[in-house]
Amino acid sequence: MLIMGVMAIAIARIRDLFAVSMLSGIFSLTAAAAYVVLDAVDVAFTEAAVGAGISTVLMLGTLALTTRQEKVTGGKSKGTAAFFVVAVTGAVLIYGTFDMPRYGDPIAPIHHHVAPRYLEKSFGEVGMPNVVTSVLASYRSFDTLGEVFVIFTAATGVLAILGRAGRRRREDEIADETVTARSDDASPDKDKETAS
């Protein structure tokens, strides 16, 4: 986990976006290893498949469509102000952690609400050894239904944003070819209309 901290700071410093997306993939893989150590095998599995695989591929796809280098911007004042805000927030959060239960404490409040019921009765009620699956699909299936709808909506949103935008741009190009005289003025205006 200390490695993860170092990596996050490296992500903040490096300006080559290709290296940044690669590092974020490795960052996810390290997170997955940390989850295994913390007994969350299902979560580690998901993180390894999603974080290290799919999101890196998507990042690289975006970089192929945009630029690879981050521009050197933001004077020193902006960075310092941001660092000040972050330091104050972090200090407040660390002050808050002193009220947290200790690491691995079995009498922490989180372990005494519904979790013992799931662990004791789920085998009799659902009949699955994997408690995570039975909670996910049976006890909290409304929650999971909502998550599935979110994924559906996200995919539809990507289709709506990029799928139709590409088609419109092609229509613009066709329009530009037919109206050659005013193409230079027309296309930026159209782009503005579609963007707003």
Added chain:
Amino acid sequence: MMHRKVVLRVVSKFLIPPILVFALYVQFHGDFGPGGGFQAGVIFGAAFILYAILFGVETVKKVLPPWVTRLLLVVGVLTYGLCGVAGLLLGGNYLDYNVLAHDPLHGQHYGILIVEAGVGITVAAAMITIFNVFAGQTGED
């Protein structure tokens, strides 16, 4: 553009069938070990994405036309939702699996299996759709 990378192409051709089988294993073994619809969907989608990276999006679109992935996206969500409605019709609450079979435990098993299948289909279709849209953009530029 990838025509010269023989090693990558051959190795990935060997790897893709095991990846698909592994995804199905994760899907149906989620009751006993780590795994389930979310992970299986992502792995299933990753197999197609690997194929698309190496052989081009157009090749994948011959196997899986865009309308198929979009249909699967809807089918997955509907599988989940209609499983709940089935419980409703058989006299239980929405998403109540106990009534799906004579034995409540068997009902739970069927319910979880169907629901996980719905989740898996949705996630896989969503991942493939998103990647295809991104990669399709690259082709135009």
Added chain:
Amino acid sequence: MQGIVDAFAPLYAMWQSFEAFMAGPGSPGLLGYWIVVVLMMTGFYIVIAHDNLVKKIVGLNVFQVSVFLFYILMAKVSGGTAPILADGIEKYANPLPHVLILTAIVVGVATTALGLALVVRIRNAYDTIEDDEIQAVEEEEDT
């Protein structure tokens, strides 16, 4: 058989030292939360200090992972195992945070994809993905 066990001994020792490091008498048992705070603040810093939109999304991802780690840390019970029921095991980690984070990871990648799609669209419209340049283009268009 013994050879295999011995081969894993260094790994097991590493794991034990990790456990001791996290919960031992030397540290007050809060080190994990502090790492989470550091990660969270790093992500926050990336989001507010950088103008590049792709970098901002990476920062959001770092922030997201820190929240996941926070939940998983809370679910840990010392001496427990993964929440897969088996005979002869008494203590399990708390399964509820695992469920929440499991779905949150997949939803997270879906929303990341949506954000990246917006970035690509912005790039098509403004020809840049730097925040200040986009504002400059907007002001130019207004005047």
